[in-house]
Amino acid sequence: MECFYIGIDDTDSPDGMCTTFLASTILNEFERNDIEIIAYPRLIRLNPFARFKTRGNGGVSFKLDLDQNIDLAKEIVLKYVSELSMFDCDNTNPGVVFYQGQITEEMIDYAFKAIYSIITIEEAEEFANHIGAEIYKFKKGRGIIGSIAAISCPLEDYTYELLAYRHPSRYGTLRNIDYDSVVKMDKKTYPETFENIDAKYLAIEPKTPCPVLYGIRSNSPEVLLKAKDIVIPNEEIVDSCIFKTNQHTDMHIQNANSISELKQYSCYKIKGLVKESPHIIEGGHMFFTLYDETGEIEAAAYEPTKDFRKIVEKLRADDEIVLYGGIGEQNTFNIEKFQVIKLNEFVYRNPICECGKRMTSAGKGKGFKCKSCGKRIDSDEKIAEKVERTLENGKFYETPVSARRHLAKPLVRMGF
16 A cells, blocks of 8 residues: 655754654644554664664654645654754754655665664665655754664564653653552563563663653553553653554574674674683673684673673583674674573593592693502593583573663563
8 A cells, every 4th residue: 555654763862852752742743733644653673783873773654644634744744853853962863754655675675774784874865766755864864764764664573662751841850650560560461561670670761861751562552551550650741652663573683594694783693602611801791702613703791781691601612502682893792692502511521530539631642640649541531521500401591671672582572
């Protein structure tokens, strides 16, 4: 069906605003002017390693029937983008895209490219002209990249997020949400809602000075309304909006057949062997090397992943695992989760002497000797000894909610 699509991106900054809030404001103005959108507005997260992203690297989009007042809709969109975007921030470069027609296969390919890799402003502008889209660039206009992707992205797997917005007088202040009510909401709606709370950490609460008071994630928009009724805000909610989204779907993860295929600023699922036991460095970051027959890559569980590092620390040489995550600035694989394929359950040690003491090497090719009784053996072969492992074959392990990326698919959505 031919429709009219609107995409908006790159309007926020670390100091404020949120593209979803701008979208919600636009939708309220649409409603006042009897302009109806089709279904839910969409929030599409793009490549988490894009170098020039704003906070969450997410664009928004919505579509209209062609019998709506399209010219008025365009006027409203451009007005609010002009008025509400954070133009003072050097890294905020809004873009708006209007497109009439059907979503084509090449548009879908473009969306996946925006999620998997890096697209330049020039490439996006050329593609917009190719498909006949109308673009509006503010400052550098980098937002047209995500705007086209937000319009084009297919959603076979999807979730919903309800975002509640605070009064402008509260921007930049500590949020005031009743903790016990969030615990209650989580108990009553989990696993249909997820990533609500992590010990004492309120995961529904942003830690930035944006307009969002809280965001609740779910597989169902109906459950989100129930959850909203349970959560008690101790400050005014001026608006709320439900978005259909690719969050928590692993849409950013590409299947890689070998380590040699991996590229910087992209995200993958990759199988390999652990080269050595993980080690921790100053700052609390934990590293190990994953290898296969084509190469190797350094993998990391960074300090913000907290107790997840204790799980990673249990890996040892020759464990076969599958890593999920992406490669950032330092060319290091940032782990989001991993699955154990086959644990190495043996260690190879020097033999035990008849006297009960562990023998030592007598030199390469000279076997072993016992320092206690002097006995020697000619063989250089070490003895395999089975060790107890607390990790489990086949099991997945994931980072805590507090350190999880928007796109990372939690185990609860994978049936675990």
